[in-house]
Amino acid sequence: MVAFGTGSKKIALELLVIAILLAVIPLVLMGNAYYELLAATVVLFSSMVVAWNIIGGYAGQLDLGAFAYVGVGGIITSELWIKAGIPPLLGIFAGGAASLLIAVIIGIPTFRFGIKEVWYALLTAALVVIFNNLSRVLMGPTDYYLPPKTGIIYLKFNSYEIMYAIASVILILTVLANLAIERSKIGYYLKSIREDELAAEMIGIDTRRYKLYALMIYSFFLGVMGYIYIVLAASFSYRMFDSSSSLSIAIMGIIGGLGSIEGGIVSAMVLRSLGEYFRSSFGSTVPGLDLLLYGIVLVIVGIFQPEGIAGIINRINKAMKKKR
Amino acid sequence: MISPELLLQNSVDGIFLGLFYSLVAMGLALIFGVMDIINFAHGDLLMIAAYFVWLTSVDLSVDPTVTALLLIPLFFIIGIGIFFGMIQPVLGKEPLIQIAVTVGLGLILQNIALAMFKAQPKAVPYSIFNFSYSLGPLTIYASKLFIAVISIVTMYALNVFLNKTYIGLAMRSTTDNREVAQLMGINTRMLYAVTFGLGVALIALSSSLWMTFGQVQPYLGTSFSLISWVIVAMGGLGGITGVVYSGLIVGVAESLGSLFLTPSARMAVVYIIFFLVLWFRPRGLFGRR
Amino acid sequence: MSEALLETRDLVKHFGGIKAIDSVSIKVMEGEILGLIGPNGAGKTTLFNCITGTYKPDGGKIFFRQKEITGLPSHEIIKLGIGRTWQIVRPFKKMSVLDAIATGSLLRYSDVEKAKEKAKEIASFLGLPKDILEKRGEEITLMQHKLVDLARALATEPKLLLIDEVGAGLRPSELSAMIDTLQKINSERKVTLVVVEHIMRLVMSISKRVIVMHEGRVIAQGKPEEVSNDPQVIQAYLGIKPI
Numbered sequence: 001m002v003a004f005g006t007g008s009k010k011i012a013l014e015l016l017v018i019a020i021l022l023a024v025i026p027l028v029l030m031g032n033a034y035y036e037l038l039a040a041t042v043v044l045f046s047s048m049v050v051a052w053n054i055i056g057g058y059a060g061q062l063d064l065g066a067f068a069y070v071g072v073g074g075i076i077t078s079e080l081w082i083k084a085g086i087p088p089l090l091g092i093f094a095g096g097a098a099s100l101l102i103a104v105i106i107g108i109p110t111f112r113f114g115i116k117e118v119w120y121a122l123l124t125a126a127l128v129v130i131f132n133n134l135s136r137v138l139m140g141p142t143d144y145y146l147p148p149k150t151g152i153i154y155l156k157f158n159s160y161e162i163m164y165a166i167a168s169v170i171l172i173l174t175v176l177a178n179l180a181i182e183r184s185k186i187g188y189y190l191k192s193i194r195e196d197e198l199a200a201e202m203i204g205i206d207t208r209r210y211k212l213y214a215l216m217i218y219s220f221f222l223g224v225m226g227y228i229y230i231v232l233a234a235s236f237s238y239r240m241f242d243s244s245s246s247l248s249i250a251i252m253g254i255i256g257g258l259g260s261i262e263g264g265i266v267s268a269m270v271l272r273s274l275g276e277y278f279r280s281s282f283g284s285t286v287p288g289l290d291l292l293l294y295g296i297v298l299v300i301v302g303i304f305q306p307e308g309i310a311g312i313i314n315r316i317n318k319a320m321k322k323k324r
Numbered sequence: 325m326i327s328p329e330l331l332l333q334n335s336v337d338g339i340f341l342g343l344f345y346s347l348v349a350m351g352l353a354l355i356f357g358v359m360d361i362i363n364f365a366h367g368d369l370l371m372i373a374a375y376f377v378w379l380t381s382v383d384l385s386v387d388p389t390v391t392a393l394l395l396i397p398l399f400f401i402i403g404i405g406i407f408f409g410m411i412q413p414v415l416g417k418e419p420l421i422q423i424a425v426t427v428g429l430g431l432i433l434q435n436i437a438l439a440m441f442k443a444q445p446k447a448v449p450y451s452i453f454n455f456s457y458s459l460g461p462l463t464i465y466a467s468k469l470f471i472a473v474i475s476i477v478t479m480y481a482l483n484v485f486l487n488k489t490y491i492g493l494a495m496r497s498t499t500d501n502r503e504v505a506q507l508m509g510i511n512t513r514m515l516y517a518v519t520f521g522l523g524v525a526l527i528a529l530s531s532s533l534w535m536t537f538g539q540v541q542p543y544l545g546t547s548f549s550l551i552s553w554v555i556v557a558m559g560g561l562g563g564i565t566g567v568v569y570s571g572l573i574v575g576v577a578e579s580l581g582s583l584f585l586t587p588s589a590r591m592a593v594v595y596i597i598f599f600l601v602l603w604f605r606p607r608g609l610f611g612r613r
Numbered sequence: 614m615s616e617a618l619l620e621t622r623d624l625v626k627h628f629g630g631i632k633a634i635d636s637v638s639i640k641v642m643e644g645e646i647l648g649l650i651g652p653n654g655a656g657k658t659t660l661f662n663c664i665t666g667t668y669k670p671d672g673g674k675i676f677f678r679q680k681e682i683t684g685l686p687s688h689e690i691i692k693l694g695i696g697r698t699w700q701i702v703r704p705f706k707k708m709s710v711l712d713a714i715a716t717g718s719l720l721r722y723s724d725v726e727k728a729k730e731k732a733k734e735i736a737s738f739l740g741l742p743k744d745i746l747e748k749r750g751e752e753i754t755l756m757q758h759k760l761v762d763l764a765r766a767l768a769t770e771p772k773l774l775l776i777d778e779v780g781a782g783l784r785p786s787e788l789s790a791m792i793d794t795l796q797k798i799n800s801e802r803k804v805t806l807v808v809v810e811h812i813m814r815l816v817m818s819i820s821k822r823v824i825v826m827h828e829g830r831v832i833a834q835g836k837p838e839e840v841s842n843d844p845q846v847i848q849a850y851l852g853i854k855p856i
Contacts, residue, residue, distance in 0.1 A: 060420070062419070062420050062423060109603045110602075110603070113602070113603050113604075113606050114606060115602055115603075115606065117362075117419040117420075118362045118419050118423065118553070119557060119602060119606075121419075121423060122550070122553050122554070122557065122598075123598075123599065123602060125550060126550065126554070126595035126598055126599065127595075129550070129591050129592065129595055130591075130592045130595045130596060130599075132592075133588060133589040133590070133591055133592035134589060134592050136586075136588045136589065137585065137586060137588065137589045183725060184725060185719045185723050185725065185728075188712065188715065188716045188719055188725065188728075189716065189719070191705070191707075191708055191712075191716075192705055192708070192713070192716045194707075195704075195705035195706060195707060195708060195750070196703045196704075196705060198667070198703070199699075199703040199705070199765075200716075201667075201687040201688055201691075202665060202667075202687065202691060202696070202697050202766070203691065203696075203716060203717040203720060203765055203766065203768070203769050204688050204691035204692045204717075204720040204769050205688055205716075205720075206686070206688040207688070243546065244546075247427065251424070251427065251428075254420065254424050258420075258707075259707070286439045287435075287438050287439065287442070287443070288434065288435035288438035288439055288542070289435070289439070291431050291434065291435045292431065292432060292435035292436065292439070294428070294431055295427075295428045295429065295430070295431030295432035295434075295435065296428065296432060297428070298424050298425065298427060298428030298431065299410065299424075299425050299428035299429060299432070301424065302414060302421050302422075302424040302425035302428060303410065303413045303414060303425060306417070306418075306421050307707075
């Protein structure tokens with residue numbers, strides 16, 4: 001967690017690195033629509049992993065339900081546009097709020113009754129399946145398409161470059177939210193809950209309340225991202241409530257290192273890009289090579305490098321400090 | 325309106341399914357109880373075993389029920405191998421690390437299966453239990469009856485094993501109190517390895533039973549993992565009976581859910597029950613956790 | 614006699630059929646260091662857990678500064694001014710020592726910088742070397758861990774600190790340092806201490822008053838030298854009837 005030094009210098013540096021990274025990517029990939037779409041998707045995925053870091057990394061709750069919130073937010077935003085004509089630029093906030101509401105309804109009893117660790121993971125994994133099955137009943141098996149209009153008030157463009165820019169803005173906002181949390185009381189409280197919930201309670205922390213805060217912020221961000229996800233995917237259906245995508249978010253967060261923004265971004269960008277590369281190159285002959293890769297990395301990280309990429313960054317930092 | 329006959333049929337099917345589910349979950353409950361390992365690859369091991377069954381059936385024309393006799397010792401050894409290779413290094417580590425490693429194992433197994441067998445579901449071409457009885461309005465499939473009977477017999481045998489043999493008693497006392505068990509001189513490392521092997525052997529048996537009527541595809545394991553964990557959560561560590569009752573609840577809920585709602589929403593019913601149980605009976609329905 | 618800072622009245626807590634605490638009534642006076650002793654399973658830690666709200670008592674009442682706190686959630690009880698530490702340290706392993714202590718300070722000072730300042734002040738008060746402040750919880754020694762746990766609890770600015778077997782696992786020299794530290798916390802920070810301890814040397818040297826528990830009950834209280842000659846106490850510890 002001391003990857004780029006400390007204090008406000010750290011924030012400036014971190015944002016600079018991310019901004020440069022985001023600016024360089026299109027220079028390399030410019031002109032090829034497939035790569036542009038891929039870049040936008042990877043950046044959006046990174047934002048999801050960074051949002052997951054709030055509940056999973058800081059608060060230490062193994063949430064496997066990301067796409068419950070992505071789905072609710074995205075579908076609500078889209079439906080508001082299709083059915084009520086509310087432009088998505090406003091609608092995403094309603095979508096985020098809808099996800100947040102779900103999080104509150106689920107979170108209050110869950111934390112009230114002390115559900116944690118594996119039981120929390122299972123509960124959130126089950127949440128995705130419940131939404132999947134119920135929306136299948138409500139929406140049918142159909143794919144729904146967004147209106148063909150484009151423009152900033154619809155947050156929808158035919159150019160994937162602009163979609164990439166929108167995803168980048170979302171990533172930067174999510175990173176800023178993480179940094180704000182990390183540097184304030186709530187961040188310290190969440191981390192202490194992750195370390196030892198009883199000890200946290202014994203220094204006066206209302207652990208249920210703070211876990212709920214983390215869940216609310218996380219779900220709101222994912223809800224907002226849901227619509228962008230739909231724009232990139234070009235359609236939506238009940239299949240948005242996808243268990244394995246939800247799992248991937250948590251996997252990338254773990255591989256990145258709990259509580260590490262930069263670790264999360266690196267792991268999401270590398271794994272997701274590699275995964276896409278495998279899928280496009282070998283997808284027809286050896287399907288699932290991307291997920292096989294996640295699996296192998298996950299086992300190696302779990303056994304040999306439990307602190308993930310952040311642990312590696314930390315070690316490099318320490319070595320460099322010694323040299324100086 | 326749903327006819328009483330249909331309701332009866334689905335309830336009976338649900339009971340058969342539930343007994344099978346309890347058998348699947350039993351290995352998980354045993355492993356989790358004895359060594360506190362959170363195994364998310366449980367269902368994926370079942371999936372792999374099911375492909376073994378399918379292969380022997382297609383290539384060697386061996387009936388699934390016969391394959392079971394070969395698979396049980398084989399998977400016992402595989403289980404012990406997995407224990408020493410992947411589980412022992414994360415024993416006693418944070419739950420998140422254990423989940424990460426076993427999810428990783430699950431993904432590896434799933435995608436190896438996907439690469440080798442592709443996504444189309446496979447079923448065995450022939451099983452000796454491929455017939456059914458009519459009992460008044462009720463149709464009873466021999467394969468389902470068979471797996472229910474084998475599940476009951478196995479769980480009874482397991483009960484005897486846990487209560488009458490030294491290893492079984494050691495497993496039980498370790499579940500109750502790890503420290504005391506260690507003080508009594510139980511070699512926990514070997515006990516863990518044997519328990520894990522036994523849990524995986526039970527999965528191999530389950531897979532053979534499943535293949536007498538079911539299909540296997542690479543993602544079969546995910547739903548079995550989740551269902552097994554739901555059953556363990558509901559059963560608490562209340563021993564075999566807790567697992568059986570919870571399995572029955574899940575089986576019947578799934579079966580009736582697909583009758584009253586639609587088949588595609590049947591798991592929603594199971595998981596909503598799971599939510600309610602976790603919220604209102606956090607220690608499980610049957611005993612402690 | 615002054616008012617009690619903390620008082621329990623007929624407190625009862627049972628687990629299954631076992632009464633871990635059986636109508637315990639004690640008073641803790643403001644400013645004192647109270648020793649709480651008794652053999653294993655006497656109910657000392659359970660008593661702490663009831664006071665801090667970790668367990669809900671099955672009967673009886675608890676008052677802190679004349680206000681009833683029975684059944685309040687832990688975080689509210691801590692906020693009123695009670696802190697505790699454990700026999701087995703509970704460090705925040707992946708946080709720096711300074712951040713761990715500062716998390717305690719945040720209860721009274723919402724500003725992180727201010728909380729860190731307070732944390733540094735407490736760390737130097739307890740004599741924690743400066744260079745360990747940036748270390749992570751998993752990188753320091755047991756004695757340092759115990760001091761960090763104490764610092765984290767002190768950072769919440771308690772009026773009353775419940776200390777559970779802080780001497781366990783320490784070497785004799787460390788034990789002497791710990792005794793000095795506890796006395797310093799009491800006299801300079803004006804924190805009332807309840808010290809659960811097995812190590813008699815520690816209790817006897819810092820407590821003016823001792824309460825002895827056995828099988829969930831209070832069996833004796835008074836000055837250390839009186840209590841240690843009490844036949845009931847000797848019986849409880851040695852398990853034999855005095856002649």
